[in-house]
Amino acid sequence: MANISELDPSASPLNYYGYELRRLRKAASLTLNQLGDIIFCTGSLIGQIETARKAPTRELTERADAALGADGALLRLWPLVARSQLPGWFQSYAEMEAKATHIHTFQAQLVDGLLQTEEYARAVLGVLTKDRLDERVAARVQRQQILEGANPPLVWVILSEAVLHQEIGGHEVMRKQLTRLLAFRNNDWVQLQVLPFTAGAHAGMPGSFAILRSDDHPDVAYTEGYESGHMTFNPLEAKARSLRYDHLQAAALSVEESAELIARVTEERYGEHP
Template sequence: MHIATLDPGASPLDYYGYELRRYREAAGLTQRQLGVIINYTGSLIGQIETAKKLPTLEFSRQVDAALNTGGLLTRLLDLVLRSQLPSWFRQVAELQARAVEILSFETHMIHGLLQTEAYARAVLGALDQGNLDDRTAVRLARQNIFDKAEPPVFWAILSESALYQQIGGPEAMRGQLARLLAYEDNPRINIQILPFAVGAHAGLQGSFDLYRFESDPTIVYTEGYGGSGYPTANPATVKKCSLRYDHLQAAALSIKDSAKLMRRVMEERYGEQRDAVGDSVAEVQLQR
Protein backbone atom coordinates (compact mmCIF):
# COMPACT_ATOMS: atom_id res chain seq x y z
CA MET A 1 0.00 0.00 0.00
CA HIS A 2 1.29 3.45 -0.92
CA ILE A 3 1.67 5.66 2.14
CA ALA A 4 1.36 9.37 1.39
CA THR A 5 4.35 11.43 2.46
CA LEU A 6 3.30 14.21 4.78
CA ASP A 7 4.92 17.64 4.96
CA PRO A 8 4.18 19.06 8.43
CA GLY A 9 5.41 22.49 7.36
CA ALA A 10 2.96 22.84 4.47
CA SER A 11 0.09 24.18 6.60
CA PRO A 12 -1.42 23.87 10.08
CA LEU A 13 -3.79 21.22 8.69
CA ASP A 14 -0.85 19.20 7.33
CA TYR A 15 0.93 19.52 10.67
CA TYR A 16 -2.18 18.26 12.47
CA GLY A 17 -2.35 15.27 10.12
CA TYR A 18 1.35 14.56 10.57
CA GLU A 19 1.04 14.54 14.36
CA LEU A 20 -2.10 12.39 14.22
CA ARG A 21 -0.29 9.80 12.10
CA ARG A 22 2.84 9.95 14.28
CA TYR A 23 0.92 9.29 17.49
CA ARG A 24 -1.22 6.59 15.87
CA GLU A 25 1.77 4.70 14.50
CA ALA A 26 3.60 5.05 17.83
CA ALA A 27 0.62 3.34 19.44
CA GLY A 28 0.88 0.51 16.90
CA LEU A 29 -2.63 1.12 15.52
CA THR A 30 -3.93 1.10 11.97
CA GLN A 31 -6.38 3.76 10.87
CA ARG A 32 -9.19 1.22 11.10
CA GLN A 33 -8.17 0.11 14.60
CA LEU A 34 -8.04 3.68 15.87
CA GLY A 35 -11.41 4.30 14.23
CA VAL A 36 -12.95 1.42 16.17
CA ILE A 37 -11.62 2.86 19.44
CA ILE A 38 -12.93 6.39 18.89
CA ASN A 39 -16.04 5.44 16.86
CA TYR A 40 -14.97 7.02 13.58
CA THR A 41 -14.22 5.35 10.25
CA GLY A 42 -10.67 4.50 9.30
CA SER A 43 -11.34 6.30 6.02
CA LEU A 44 -12.07 9.56 7.84
CA ILE A 45 -8.89 9.21 9.89
CA GLY A 46 -6.96 8.72 6.65
CA GLN A 47 -8.52 11.83 5.13
CA ILE A 48 -7.60 13.92 8.18
CA GLU A 49 -4.06 12.53 8.24
CA THR A 50 -3.56 13.54 4.61
CA ALA A 51 -5.11 17.02 5.08
CA LYS A 52 -8.12 16.24 2.91
CA LYS A 53 -10.66 16.69 5.70
CA LEU A 54 -10.94 19.10 8.61
CA PRO A 55 -10.95 17.61 12.10
CA THR A 56 -13.63 18.59 14.61
CA LEU A 57 -13.32 19.42 18.30
CA GLU A 58 -14.98 16.15 19.31
CA PHE A 59 -12.67 14.15 17.03
CA SER A 60 -9.61 15.91 18.44
CA ARG A 61 -10.64 15.25 22.03
CA GLN A 62 -11.35 11.59 21.31
CA VAL A 63 -7.99 11.05 19.62
CA ASP A 64 -6.11 12.93 22.35
CA ALA A 65 -7.67 10.62 24.94
CA ALA A 66 -7.14 7.44 22.92
CA LEU A 67 -3.53 8.16 22.00
CA ASN A 68 -2.52 9.96 25.20
CA THR A 69 -1.24 13.04 23.35
CA GLY A 70 -1.54 15.36 26.32
CA GLY A 71 -4.19 17.39 24.51
CA LEU A 72 -1.94 18.31 21.58
CA LEU A 73 -4.49 17.91 18.78
CA THR A 74 -7.17 19.82 20.65
CA ARG A 75 -4.72 22.69 21.18
CA LEU A 76 -3.80 22.64 17.50
CA LEU A 77 -7.41 22.76 16.34
CA ASP A 78 -7.92 26.53 16.69
CA LEU A 79 -4.83 27.17 14.58
CA VAL A 80 -6.02 24.65 11.99
CA LEU A 81 -9.49 26.14 11.71
CA ARG A 82 -8.23 29.71 11.63
CA SER A 83 -5.92 28.80 8.75
CA GLN A 84 -8.99 27.76 6.74
CA LEU A 85 -10.50 31.23 6.86
CA PRO A 86 -10.23 33.39 3.72
CA SER A 87 -6.81 35.01 3.75
CA TRP A 88 -8.30 38.50 4.01
CA PHE A 89 -10.28 37.53 7.14
CA ARG A 90 -7.51 35.85 9.13
CA GLN A 91 -6.29 39.15 10.54
CA VAL A 92 -9.83 39.92 11.71
CA ALA A 93 -10.14 36.54 13.44
CA GLU A 94 -6.88 37.26 15.24
CA LEU A 95 -8.17 40.68 16.30
CA GLN A 96 -11.34 39.07 17.67
CA ALA A 97 -9.26 36.53 19.57
CA ARG A 98 -7.06 39.24 21.16
CA ALA A 99 -9.71 41.88 21.87
CA VAL A 100 -10.86 42.57 25.41
CA GLU A 101 -14.01 44.28 24.09
CA ILE A 102 -15.86 43.91 20.79
CA LEU A 103 -18.56 46.36 19.74
CA SER A 104 -20.59 45.43 16.68
CA PHE A 105 -23.38 46.99 14.66
CA GLU A 106 -25.18 44.82 12.09
CA THR A 107 -27.71 46.25 9.65
CA HIS A 108 -29.45 43.11 8.37
CA MET A 109 -28.09 39.86 9.83
CA ILE A 110 -26.85 38.22 13.03
CA HIS A 111 -23.14 38.66 13.73
CA GLY A 112 -21.00 35.59 12.99
CA LEU A 113 -19.91 35.30 16.64
CA LEU A 114 -23.57 34.76 17.61
CA GLN A 115 -24.77 32.55 14.77
CA THR A 116 -26.18 29.05 15.20
CA GLU A 117 -25.02 26.26 12.92
CA ALA A 118 -28.23 26.32 10.85
CA TYR A 119 -28.11 30.09 10.41
CA ALA A 120 -24.40 30.07 9.53
CA ARG A 121 -24.93 27.32 6.93
CA ALA A 122 -27.69 29.34 5.29
CA VAL A 123 -25.53 32.48 5.17
CA LEU A 124 -22.44 30.73 3.83
CA GLY A 125 -24.40 28.63 1.37
CA ALA A 126 -26.37 31.49 -0.19
CA LEU A 127 -24.13 31.58 -3.27
CA ASP A 128 -21.72 28.68 -2.74
CA GLN A 129 -22.64 25.20 -1.46
CA GLY A 130 -19.10 23.88 -1.92
CA ASN A 131 -17.35 22.46 1.14
CA LEU A 132 -20.17 23.87 3.26
CA ASP A 133 -19.70 21.59 6.28
CA ASP A 134 -16.08 22.63 6.73
CA ARG A 135 -16.75 26.33 6.10
CA THR A 136 -19.54 26.29 8.66
CA ALA A 137 -17.33 24.56 11.22
CA VAL A 138 -14.62 27.16 10.67
CA ARG A 139 -17.07 30.02 11.23
CA LEU A 140 -18.49 28.48 14.41
CA ALA A 141 -14.99 27.82 15.75
CA ARG A 142 -14.48 31.58 16.02
CA GLN A 143 -17.01 31.54 18.84
CA ASN A 144 -14.48 29.68 21.00
CA ILE A 145 -13.17 33.08 22.09
CA PHE A 146 -16.07 33.15 24.56
CA ASP A 147 -14.76 29.96 26.21
CA LYS A 148 -11.46 31.54 27.23
CA ALA A 149 -10.64 32.09 30.90
CA GLU A 150 -11.01 35.83 30.22
CA PRO A 151 -13.41 36.15 27.29
CA PRO A 152 -14.00 39.52 25.63
CA VAL A 153 -16.98 41.68 26.50
CA PHE A 154 -19.19 41.70 23.42
CA TRP A 155 -21.73 44.42 22.67
CA ALA A 156 -23.93 43.67 19.66
CA ILE A 157 -26.44 46.14 18.24
CA LEU A 158 -28.69 44.50 15.64
CA SER A 159 -31.06 46.36 13.38
CA GLU A 160 -34.62 45.11 13.89
CA SER A 161 -34.53 43.99 10.26
CA ALA A 162 -32.08 41.22 11.26
CA LEU A 163 -34.92 39.60 13.22
CA TYR A 164 -37.20 39.54 10.18
CA GLN A 165 -34.74 38.61 7.45
CA GLN A 166 -35.68 34.93 7.26
CA ILE A 167 -32.30 33.26 6.80
CA GLY A 168 -32.48 29.48 6.71
CA GLY A 169 -36.26 29.30 7.14
CA PRO A 170 -38.57 29.58 10.18
CA GLU A 171 -36.98 26.74 12.15
CA ALA A 172 -33.48 28.15 11.73
CA MET A 173 -34.71 31.58 12.79
CA ARG A 174 -36.47 30.18 15.86
CA GLY A 175 -33.24 28.52 16.90
CA GLN A 176 -31.24 31.66 16.18
CA LEU A 177 -33.50 33.90 18.24
CA ALA A 178 -33.52 31.35 21.07
CA ARG A 179 -29.71 31.49 21.01
CA LEU A 180 -29.77 35.27 21.31
CA LEU A 181 -32.24 35.09 24.19
CA ALA A 182 -29.98 32.63 26.01
CA TYR A 183 -27.43 35.44 26.42
CA GLU A 184 -29.85 37.78 28.19
CA ASP A 185 -28.29 37.32 31.64
CA ASN A 186 -24.71 36.96 30.43
CA PRO A 187 -22.90 40.21 31.37
CA ARG A 188 -20.19 39.56 28.77
CA ILE A 189 -22.52 39.14 25.78
CA ASN A 190 -24.94 42.04 25.48
CA ILE A 191 -27.49 42.27 22.66
CA GLN A 192 -29.54 45.36 21.82
CA ILE A 193 -32.02 45.86 19.00
CA LEU A 194 -32.17 49.10 17.04
CA PRO A 195 -35.91 49.37 16.32
CA PHE A 196 -37.49 50.47 13.04
CA ALA A 197 -39.17 53.32 14.94
CA VAL A 198 -35.80 55.09 15.36
CA GLY A 199 -35.89 56.12 11.71
CA ALA A 200 -32.69 57.78 10.47
CA HIS A 201 -29.75 56.76 12.65
CA ALA A 202 -25.97 56.91 12.97
CA GLY A 203 -25.42 53.52 11.31
CA LEU A 204 -27.04 54.16 7.94
CA GLN A 205 -23.68 53.86 6.20
CA GLY A 206 -23.49 50.18 7.10
CA SER A 207 -22.27 47.55 9.54
CA PHE A 208 -19.00 47.90 11.43
CA ASP A 209 -17.05 46.49 14.37
CA LEU A 210 -14.81 48.10 16.96
CA TYR A 211 -12.08 45.98 18.58
CA ARG A 212 -10.58 47.29 21.81
CA PHE A 213 -7.43 45.88 23.39
CA GLU A 214 -5.59 45.94 26.70
CA SER A 215 -2.82 48.22 25.42
CA ASP A 216 -2.99 48.37 21.60
CA PRO A 217 -4.96 51.03 19.66
CA THR A 218 -8.63 50.39 18.89
CA ILE A 219 -9.35 48.91 15.45
CA VAL A 220 -12.37 49.67 13.24
CA TYR A 221 -13.43 46.91 10.86
CA THR A 222 -15.82 47.14 7.91
CA GLU A 223 -16.54 44.82 4.98
CA GLY A 224 -17.18 45.43 1.29
CA TYR A 225 -18.37 43.50 -1.74
CA GLY A 226 -14.86 42.92 -3.02
CA GLY A 227 -14.39 39.82 -0.88
CA SER A 228 -12.23 41.66 1.60
CA GLY A 229 -12.40 43.49 4.91
CA TYR A 230 -10.97 46.82 5.96
CA PRO A 231 -9.43 47.01 9.45
CA THR A 232 -7.91 50.36 10.37
CA ALA A 233 -6.44 52.00 13.44
CA ASN A 234 -6.62 55.49 11.93
CA PRO A 235 -7.36 57.71 14.96
CA ALA A 236 -9.85 59.92 13.10
CA THR A 237 -11.79 56.91 11.79
CA VAL A 238 -11.80 55.25 15.20
CA LYS A 239 -13.04 58.47 16.83
CA LYS A 240 -15.87 58.89 14.30
CA CYS A 241 -16.99 55.25 14.51
CA SER A 242 -16.83 55.29 18.31
CA LEU A 243 -19.12 58.33 18.30
CA ARG A 244 -21.45 56.59 15.86
CA TYR A 245 -21.57 53.57 18.14
CA ASP A 246 -22.39 55.71 21.18
CA HIS A 247 -25.34 57.21 19.30
CA LEU A 248 -26.53 53.80 18.10
CA GLN A 249 -26.35 52.43 21.63
CA ALA A 250 -28.33 55.39 22.94
CA ALA A 251 -31.02 54.89 20.26
CA ALA A 252 -31.26 51.11 20.68
CA LEU A 253 -33.64 49.35 23.05
CA SER A 254 -32.32 48.29 26.43
CA ILE A 255 -31.08 44.72 26.82
CA LYS A 256 -34.32 43.71 28.57
CA ASP A 257 -36.59 45.45 26.06
CA SER A 258 -34.56 43.97 23.22
CA ALA A 259 -35.15 40.50 24.66
CA LYS A 260 -38.89 41.19 24.85
CA LEU A 261 -38.94 42.19 21.19
CA MET A 262 -37.00 39.07 20.19
CA ARG A 263 -39.45 36.85 22.11
CA ARG A 264 -42.39 38.50 20.39
CA VAL A 265 -40.87 38.12 16.94
CA MET A 266 -39.97 34.50 17.66
CA GLU A 267 -43.57 33.70 18.63
CA GLU A 268 -45.46 35.83 16.12
CA ARG A 269 -43.30 35.39 13.02
CA TYR A 270 -41.66 32.01 13.49
CA GLY A 271 -43.99 30.12 15.81
CA GLU A 272 -43.17 28.72 19.22
CA GLN A 273 -39.81 27.23 20.12
CA ARG A 274 -40.18 24.56 22.81
CA ASP A 275 -37.53 23.27 25.20
CA ALA A 276 -36.72 19.66 26.10
CA VAL A 277 -39.70 19.32 28.46
CA GLY A 278 -42.18 20.84 26.01
CA ASP A 279 -42.42 24.35 27.48
CA SER A 280 -42.42 27.38 25.22
CA VAL A 281 -39.02 29.08 25.29
CA ALA A 282 -40.69 32.46 24.93
CA GLU A 283 -43.06 31.78 27.83
CA VAL A 284 -40.23 30.59 30.05
CA GLN A 285 -38.24 33.71 29.19
CA LEU A 286 -41.23 35.94 29.94
CA GLN A 287 -41.65 34.35 33.39
CA ARG A 288 -38.06 35.05 34.42
Protein backbone atom coordinates (compact mmCIF):
# COMPACT_ATOMS: atom_id res chain seq x y z
CA MET A 1 0.00 0.00 0.00
CA ALA A 2 1.26 3.46 -0.86
CA ASN A 3 2.52 5.57 2.04
CA ILE A 4 -0.14 8.11 2.84
CA SER A 5 2.59 10.68 3.56
CA GLU A 6 3.35 10.64 -0.16
CA LEU A 7 -0.08 12.05 -0.96
CA ASP A 8 -0.18 15.67 -1.98
CA PRO A 9 -3.46 16.98 -0.50
CA SER A 10 -3.56 19.71 -3.13
CA ALA A 11 -3.39 17.23 -6.02
CA SER A 12 -7.08 16.38 -6.09
CA PRO A 13 -10.22 16.40 -3.93
CA LEU A 14 -9.77 12.66 -3.40
CA ASN A 15 -6.22 13.18 -2.14
CA TYR A 16 -7.34 15.97 0.16
CA TYR A 17 -10.13 13.82 1.57
CA GLY A 18 -7.76 10.92 2.23
CA TYR A 19 -5.24 13.23 3.87
CA GLU A 20 -7.89 14.76 6.14
CA LEU A 21 -9.41 11.38 7.03
CA ARG A 22 -6.01 10.07 8.13
CA ARG A 23 -5.26 13.26 10.08
CA LEU A 24 -8.56 13.06 11.93
CA ARG A 25 -8.18 9.34 12.59
CA LYS A 26 -4.67 9.81 13.98
CA ALA A 27 -5.86 12.71 16.15
CA ALA A 28 -8.49 10.37 17.60
CA SER A 29 -5.78 7.73 18.26
CA LEU A 30 -7.63 5.11 16.23
CA THR A 31 -6.17 2.37 14.05
CA LEU A 32 -7.65 1.59 10.65
CA ASN A 33 -9.45 -1.44 12.06
CA GLN A 34 -10.74 0.43 15.10
CA LEU A 35 -12.27 3.16 12.95
CA GLY A 36 -13.64 0.52 10.60
CA ASP A 37 -15.38 -1.24 13.50
CA ILE A 38 -16.94 2.02 14.64
CA ILE A 39 -18.35 3.00 11.24
CA PHE A 40 -19.20 -0.55 10.11
CA CYS A 41 -16.65 -1.17 7.37
CA THR A 42 -13.25 -2.83 7.06
CA GLY A 43 -9.95 -1.28 8.04
CA SER A 44 -8.75 -2.16 4.55
CA LEU A 45 -11.43 0.09 3.02
CA ILE A 46 -10.41 2.94 5.31
CA GLY A 47 -6.81 2.45 4.18
CA GLN A 48 -7.79 2.54 0.52
CA ILE A 49 -9.65 5.80 1.04
CA GLU A 50 -6.76 7.31 2.97
CA THR A 51 -4.41 6.45 0.11
CA ALA A 52 -6.81 7.84 -2.52
CA ARG A 53 -7.24 4.42 -4.09
CA LYS A 54 -10.98 4.40 -3.49
CA ALA A 55 -13.57 7.15 -3.20
CA PRO A 56 -15.80 7.27 -0.10
CA THR A 57 -19.57 7.02 -0.19
CA ARG A 58 -21.76 9.67 1.39
CA GLU A 59 -22.97 7.17 4.00
CA LEU A 60 -19.42 6.30 5.04
CA THR A 61 -18.57 10.00 5.14
CA GLU A 62 -21.50 10.75 7.43
CA ARG A 63 -20.48 7.99 9.85
CA ALA A 64 -16.78 8.91 9.78
CA ASP A 65 -17.52 12.60 10.28
CA ALA A 66 -19.62 11.82 13.36
CA ALA A 67 -17.20 9.21 14.77
CA LEU A 68 -14.18 11.51 14.44
CA GLY A 69 -15.93 14.65 15.65
CA ALA A 70 -15.11 16.42 12.40
CA ASP A 71 -18.03 18.86 12.77
CA GLY A 72 -19.01 18.50 9.11
CA ALA A 73 -15.52 18.91 7.64
CA LEU A 74 -15.61 15.58 5.79
CA LEU A 75 -19.22 16.13 4.72
CA ARG A 76 -18.28 19.46 3.15
CA LEU A 77 -15.47 17.76 1.23
CA TRP A 78 -17.55 14.88 -0.07
CA PRO A 79 -19.43 16.72 -2.87
CA LEU A 80 -16.07 17.82 -4.32
CA VAL A 81 -14.80 14.24 -4.14
CA ALA A 82 -17.95 12.90 -5.80
CA ARG A 83 -17.80 15.47 -8.60
CA SER A 84 -14.14 14.59 -9.22
CA GLN A 85 -15.26 11.04 -10.09
CA LEU A 86 -17.21 12.32 -13.10
CA PRO A 87 -15.47 12.13 -16.49
CA GLY A 88 -13.05 15.01 -16.88
CA TRP A 89 -14.87 16.39 -19.91
CA PHE A 90 -18.16 16.46 -17.93
CA GLN A 91 -16.92 18.17 -14.77
CA SER A 92 -17.20 21.70 -16.16
CA TYR A 93 -20.82 21.07 -17.08
CA ALA A 94 -21.55 19.62 -13.62
CA GLU A 95 -20.12 22.75 -12.01
CA MET A 96 -22.33 24.98 -14.16
CA GLU A 97 -25.33 22.74 -13.50
CA ALA A 98 -24.84 23.14 -9.74
CA LYS A 99 -25.04 26.95 -10.12
CA ALA A 100 -27.92 27.08 -12.59
CA THR A 101 -31.28 28.64 -11.76
CA HIS A 102 -33.00 27.03 -14.77
CA ILE A 103 -32.17 23.68 -16.38
CA HIS A 104 -33.91 22.58 -19.58
CA THR A 105 -33.02 19.20 -21.07
CA PHE A 106 -34.22 16.99 -23.89
CA GLN A 107 -33.34 13.31 -23.66
CA ALA A 108 -33.80 11.06 -26.66
CA GLN A 109 -32.63 7.73 -25.20
CA LEU A 110 -32.22 7.86 -21.41
CA VAL A 111 -33.82 9.32 -18.32
CA ASP A 112 -32.00 12.54 -17.47
CA GLY A 113 -29.20 12.00 -14.94
CA LEU A 114 -30.85 14.35 -12.43
CA LEU A 115 -33.90 12.07 -12.29
CA GLN A 116 -32.26 8.63 -12.43
CA THR A 117 -32.57 6.09 -9.64
CA GLU A 118 -29.33 4.60 -8.38
CA GLU A 119 -30.18 1.23 -9.96
CA TYR A 120 -30.91 2.78 -13.35
CA ALA A 121 -27.70 4.82 -13.19
CA ARG A 122 -25.73 1.68 -12.33
CA ALA A 123 -27.14 -0.14 -15.34
CA VAL A 124 -26.34 2.77 -17.67
CA LEU A 125 -22.82 3.42 -16.38
CA GLY A 126 -21.91 -0.26 -16.20
CA VAL A 127 -22.61 -1.11 -19.84
CA LEU A 128 -18.99 -1.02 -21.03
CA THR A 129 -16.97 -1.32 -17.82
CA LYS A 130 -17.51 -2.00 -14.12
CA ASP A 131 -14.28 -0.18 -13.19
CA ARG A 132 -14.93 2.19 -10.25
CA LEU A 133 -18.63 1.72 -10.86
CA ASP A 134 -19.64 2.51 -7.26
CA GLU A 135 -17.75 5.80 -7.41
CA ARG A 136 -19.22 6.77 -10.77
CA VAL A 137 -22.75 5.97 -9.64
CA ALA A 138 -22.24 7.99 -6.44
CA ALA A 139 -21.01 10.93 -8.51
CA ARG A 140 -24.12 10.87 -10.67
CA VAL A 141 -26.44 10.58 -7.69
CA GLN A 142 -24.60 13.43 -5.95
CA ARG A 143 -25.60 15.77 -8.79
CA GLN A 144 -29.20 15.31 -7.71
CA GLN A 145 -28.56 17.12 -4.42
CA ILE A 146 -29.30 20.40 -6.21
CA LEU A 147 -32.96 19.34 -6.34
CA GLU A 148 -33.15 19.10 -2.56
CA GLY A 149 -31.63 22.41 -1.50
CA ALA A 150 -33.41 25.42 -0.05
CA ASN A 151 -33.34 27.19 -3.41
CA PRO A 152 -33.50 24.51 -6.12
CA PRO A 153 -33.33 25.31 -9.83
CA LEU A 154 -36.36 25.03 -12.05
CA VAL A 155 -35.78 21.80 -13.97
CA TRP A 156 -37.78 21.14 -17.13
CA VAL A 157 -37.21 17.75 -18.76
CA ILE A 158 -38.58 16.46 -22.06
CA LEU A 159 -38.19 12.72 -22.63
CA SER A 160 -38.75 10.91 -25.87
CA GLU A 161 -41.42 8.24 -25.43
CA ALA A 162 -38.72 5.74 -26.45
CA VAL A 163 -37.07 6.33 -23.06
CA LEU A 164 -40.07 4.74 -21.35
CA HIS A 165 -39.84 1.58 -23.45
CA GLN A 166 -36.07 1.04 -23.58
CA GLU A 167 -35.66 -1.52 -20.79
CA ILE A 168 -32.53 -0.44 -18.93
CA GLY A 169 -31.40 -2.77 -16.14
CA GLY A 170 -34.37 -5.08 -16.35
CA HIS A 171 -38.05 -5.10 -15.53
CA GLU A 172 -37.83 -4.13 -11.85
CA VAL A 173 -35.28 -1.35 -12.40
CA MET A 174 -37.52 0.22 -15.02
CA ARG A 175 -40.62 -0.05 -12.87
CA LYS A 176 -38.86 1.78 -10.03
CA GLN A 177 -37.44 4.36 -12.41
CA LEU A 178 -40.77 5.23 -13.98
CA THR A 179 -42.40 5.28 -10.55
CA ARG A 180 -39.79 7.81 -9.48
CA LEU A 181 -40.60 9.97 -12.49
CA LEU A 182 -44.22 9.99 -11.42
CA ALA A 183 -43.21 11.07 -7.91
CA PHE A 184 -41.97 14.37 -9.35
CA ARG A 185 -45.59 15.34 -9.99
CA ASN A 186 -45.55 16.65 -6.42
CA ASN A 187 -42.41 18.72 -6.98
CA ASP A 188 -43.13 22.28 -8.13
CA TRP A 189 -39.55 22.73 -9.34
CA VAL A 190 -39.36 19.66 -11.61
CA GLN A 191 -41.59 19.55 -14.68
CA LEU A 192 -41.65 16.56 -16.99
CA GLN A 193 -43.06 16.18 -20.49
CA VAL A 194 -43.01 13.22 -22.85
CA LEU A 195 -42.54 13.66 -26.59
CA PRO A 196 -44.83 10.96 -28.03
CA PHE A 197 -44.07 8.73 -30.97
CA THR A 198 -47.00 10.38 -32.74
CA ALA A 199 -45.06 13.67 -32.87
CA GLY A 200 -43.21 12.28 -35.88
CA ALA A 201 -40.28 14.38 -37.11
CA HIS A 202 -39.31 16.87 -34.40
CA ALA A 203 -36.74 19.51 -33.47
CA GLY A 204 -34.78 17.14 -31.23
CA MET A 205 -33.92 14.59 -33.89
CA PRO A 206 -30.20 15.57 -33.96
CA GLY A 207 -29.92 14.30 -30.37
CA SER A 208 -30.11 15.10 -26.67
CA PHE A 209 -29.10 18.52 -25.35
CA ALA A 210 -29.40 20.83 -22.36
CA ILE A 211 -29.67 24.56 -21.71
CA LEU A 212 -28.50 26.08 -18.42
CA ARG A 213 -29.42 29.54 -17.16
CA SER A 214 -27.97 31.31 -14.13
CA ASP A 215 -27.70 34.78 -12.65
CA ASP A 216 -23.93 35.02 -13.11
CA HIS A 217 -23.36 33.64 -16.63
CA PRO A 218 -24.92 33.81 -20.07
CA ASP A 219 -27.00 30.83 -21.18
CA VAL A 220 -25.03 27.62 -21.69
CA ALA A 221 -25.90 25.14 -24.44
CA TYR A 222 -24.60 21.61 -23.93
CA THR A 223 -24.53 18.59 -26.23
CA GLU A 224 -23.12 15.24 -25.18
CA GLY A 225 -21.39 12.84 -27.55
CA TYR A 226 -20.13 9.30 -27.13
CA GLU A 227 -17.00 10.09 -25.11
CA SER A 228 -17.05 13.86 -24.82
CA GLY A 229 -19.37 16.82 -24.47
CA HIS A 230 -19.58 20.24 -26.05
CA MET A 231 -20.51 23.26 -23.93
CA THR A 232 -20.81 26.72 -25.43
CA PHE A 233 -21.60 30.21 -24.14
CA ASN A 234 -22.05 31.51 -27.69
CA PRO A 235 -25.32 33.50 -27.50
CA LEU A 236 -26.34 32.62 -31.06
CA GLU A 237 -25.92 28.90 -30.44
CA ALA A 238 -27.73 29.13 -27.12
CA LYS A 239 -30.57 31.05 -28.77
CA ALA A 240 -30.85 28.47 -31.55
CA ARG A 241 -30.95 25.65 -28.98
CA SER A 242 -33.65 27.49 -27.02
CA LEU A 243 -35.73 27.72 -30.19
CA ARG A 244 -35.40 23.95 -30.66
CA TYR A 245 -36.52 23.47 -27.08
CA ASP A 246 -39.56 25.69 -27.59
CA HIS A 247 -40.60 23.55 -30.56
CA LEU A 248 -40.12 20.36 -28.51
CA GLN A 249 -42.26 21.72 -25.67
CA ALA A 250 -45.00 22.56 -28.14
CA ALA A 251 -44.90 19.07 -29.69
CA ALA A 252 -44.75 17.21 -26.37
CA LEU A 253 -47.68 16.07 -24.28
CA SER A 254 -48.72 18.35 -21.44
CA VAL A 255 -47.30 17.66 -17.98
CA GLU A 256 -50.58 16.00 -16.95
CA GLU A 257 -50.87 13.91 -20.13
CA SER A 258 -47.23 12.91 -19.80
CA ALA A 259 -47.82 11.60 -16.27
CA GLU A 260 -50.80 9.61 -17.53
CA LEU A 261 -48.68 8.04 -20.27
CA ILE A 262 -45.86 7.18 -17.87
CA ALA A 263 -48.36 5.56 -15.49
CA ARG A 264 -49.92 3.58 -18.33
CA VAL A 265 -46.54 2.30 -19.58
CA THR A 266 -45.51 1.41 -16.03
CA GLU A 267 -48.64 -0.66 -15.56
CA GLU A 268 -48.89 -2.26 -18.97
CA ARG A 269 -45.19 -2.85 -19.71
CA TYR A 270 -43.65 -3.29 -16.29
CA GLY A 271 -46.57 -4.88 -14.55
CA GLU A 272 -47.49 -2.86 -11.50
CA HIS A 273 -49.59 0.16 -10.59
CA PRO A 274 -47.27 3.00 -9.54
